Amino acid sequence: MFEKVLVANRGEIAVRVMRACEELGVDTVAIYSEADKNAGHVRYADEAYNVGPARAADSYLDQEAIVDAAKKAGADAVHPGYGFLAENAEFAALVEETEGVTWVGPSSDSMEQMGEKTKARKVMQAADVPIVPGTTDPVEEVEEVHAFGEEYGYPIAIKAEGGGGGRGMKVVHEPDEAEDQLTSAKREGEAYFDNDSVYLERYLEAPRHIEVQVIADHHGNVRHLGERDCSLQRRHQKVIEEGPSPALAEDLAEEIRESARQGVAEADYYNAGTVEFLVEDGEFFFLEVNTRIQVEHTVTEEITGIDIVKWQLRVAAGEELGFAQDEVELDGHAMEFRINAENAADDFAPATGKLKTYDPPGGIGVRMDDALRQGDTIGGDYDSMIAKLVVWGEDRDTCIARSKRALAEYEIEGVTTIIPFHRLMLTDEAFVAGTHTTNYLDNELDRTRIEEAQEKWGPKATDDDEDDEEVTEREFTVEVNGKRFEVSLEERGGPTLPAGGGGGGGQSRGRRPSSGGSGGGGDDGGSSVSAEGEQVTAEMQGTILSVGVSEGDEVESGDILCVLEAMKMENDIVAEHGGTVTEVAIEEGQSVDMGDVLVVID
Known part of the structure; x- marks a missing residue:
């Protein structure tokens, strides 16, 4: 080891x-x-x-x-x-x-x-695993998208080669959307995966998203660890995962599991991975292979009792898998709830803030994967997922009941999360029945129900605690050759000190992690303007991916002024009113803070 x-x-x-x-x-x-x-x-x-x-x-x-x-x-x-x-x-x-x-x-x-999707499609096709109709070579020009649409029809999914979790995926519903969506998918692929190559697939509009956890060693042993159902998604990003799937008959589930195992075996693959499928009308199609541990690996761990991360390390160290395929048993039911710093009532917009209260749930069958502590600041530099709540029960009904209890216990104040949304879904008829598909949240769920859930279960606005001003934390940080050393002192009633430079930290071995989520702000914010007119400001911290206007341009209400990336999500900043652009205060690649002026329109 x-x-x-x-x-x-x-x-x-x-x-x-x-x-x-x-x-x-x-x-x-x-x-x-x-x-x-x-x-x-x-x-x-x-x-x-x-x-x-x-x-x-x-x-x-x-x-x-x-x-x-x-x-x-x-x-x-x-x-x-x-x-x-x-x-x-x-x-x-x-x-x-x-x-x-x-x-x-x-x-x-x-x-x-296997990680580059077009190559993986070729491998799986050779292993007789059914694949969704699509390209097996990267796409460069918009004309290729148009040609694919003429052959297979719309909508079309444009996917980043190195993508995953909905990142770098864009859907084209009509030919005139193709150019913008192709550009956006390539841009996201470059930004998040350092790979702007994309490919095309026929977009299945109402499938189930099923994935199979696999692990293989250097000695030729390949095991599948059952399937997970990841069909509850918003904008192609998973929010609740569960296993086993409530929608699959056992014979179909076993066929999918074995296809995943066989495909990986044919590819001479080792260590952990996930083979993803789309299931529609009793048919299943290979989607992609994720050549890494998954966010939702916890679901599989709970229903199999197998520590996947430990086996990753053991396999990498040359050990042989210590269990046979027929020894893998799926026990009970598990769900994972992604605790994202987002406002579900505001189209899942990323949220930031300081954790005034952080009190996660516990009890039998409840697991918390987090890196948070009360007092931490959730910024906007990275992904919006700040923690994961994983719940196990002997069957799905018990799991749902226990999940309701755990989510009700989960107390977070100071930053908006999607906990109210999760509580809503556990009372939602389609989700509870297990009949939801990947488009359920985006196309079918009544949005007013999310707003009502946020109002009912979301945090209430409160004044800052007076105690915040009475405690001063003084941190003295030293870095030697980039390695972090830190001394922290807490003083009550003392004056505040400006934050020190150097990016501190320490080697303390406190078993309760200290700051999680995202860190502080970007470096180039705080823009100032001199032109007169209506100021369009950033609603969240992020990075400017593109600027679509210049000084002197005439714009109308709804026109896109720029694209702001926050917590790995692209957000179009649009003009609320028409007029003339009198100043553009930002440029591509610039980091901005909430409230920074982006564009001025007169």
Whole structure:
């Protein structure tokens, strides 16, 4: 087994991996950006290294900086978690080429073959696994989209090669949408996965989303660990996952499980992975392979009793899987609720804030995967998912009842989350019956019900506690060769001090993680303007992906002024009224804070 593992990620998944390492007697190394200097995964690790500023491209996606941190720390393995570089074959190869360091995941060759969707489609097609009609080569020009539409009809899904979780996926309903959606999908693929290659598929409008967890070792053993149902999605991003699927007959479920296992075996794949399928009208089609651990791996762990992350580490260390396929039993039912910092009543808009209260639920059958503590600040630099609530019951009805209880116990104040939405879904007729499909939230659910749930169960506005002004935290941080050391003092009644530089942190081994979610703001905000007119401001912290207007342009109500990315979601900033653009205060790539002026219209 390894002696020290660097976790190339942040937040709850980094803590999840570190917990597995600790149980195996393995030391851990965290990496962090300036925005995450006080983050929970940093506090949890045995040591931590700063890899750059808040912007993910300059820190968590900086391959050389991460490998350099592994060398400095003397780590003998790197675990990528999910997201960021977890499915980047180039990064896996860089780690593989680093002397004395092992990549915890499939080989870079397998990642390139299975992680890039068009290649995976070819592999699965060769293994007689049914695939959705689509392209098996990347698409570059809008004319190719038009030609595909003429052959297969609309809508069409444009998908990023390296994408996942709805990132880099755009749906084209009509030919005149093709150019904008192609550009957007390529842009998201480049921004989130460092790969702007995209492909096309026929878009199934009302399928179930079923995925099968697999794990394989270096000795030729391949196991599936049952399926998960991830059909409850908003904008192609999962919000509640469960297993087993409530919608599949056992014979169809077993056929899908075995197809996943066989496809992976034919691909000479090892370590953990997930094979995703779409199911519609009794037919199933291969969707993609995720060459990493999944957000929802917890569901499978709860119903099988198998610690997938530990087996990732064991397989990477050369161990043989310790169980046969017929020894994998699915016991009971489990659900995972993504606790996103979002306002579901406002079209799931990302939210930020400081956790005045953080009191997660407990009790039998309740698991919390988080990296949070009361007093943490949730910013907008990274993904909006800040925690995961996982609930197990001996059957689905028990699981739903227990989930209602756990969500009612979950107290969060200071930042808006989708807990009220989750509570609503557990009373929703379609979800409780298990008849929902992937388009249910976007196309069928009455939006007023979400607003009512938010009002009923959401946090009430309160004044800031007076105690906030009575306690001053003084942090003194030193970085030596990028490694973080910290001394923290708390003084009651003392004057506040300006925040120190250097991106601090520490090696404290407090088992309760300290700061989670997202870190502080970006670096280029605070724009000022001199022109007169109506000021269009940023409603959230984020990064400007594109600017669609220039000074002097005439715009009408509803015209897109710019595209703001916040928590991995693109948000079109539109003009509320027509007029003339008198000033553009931002540029592409710029970070902005909530309230910053973007455009002035007279």
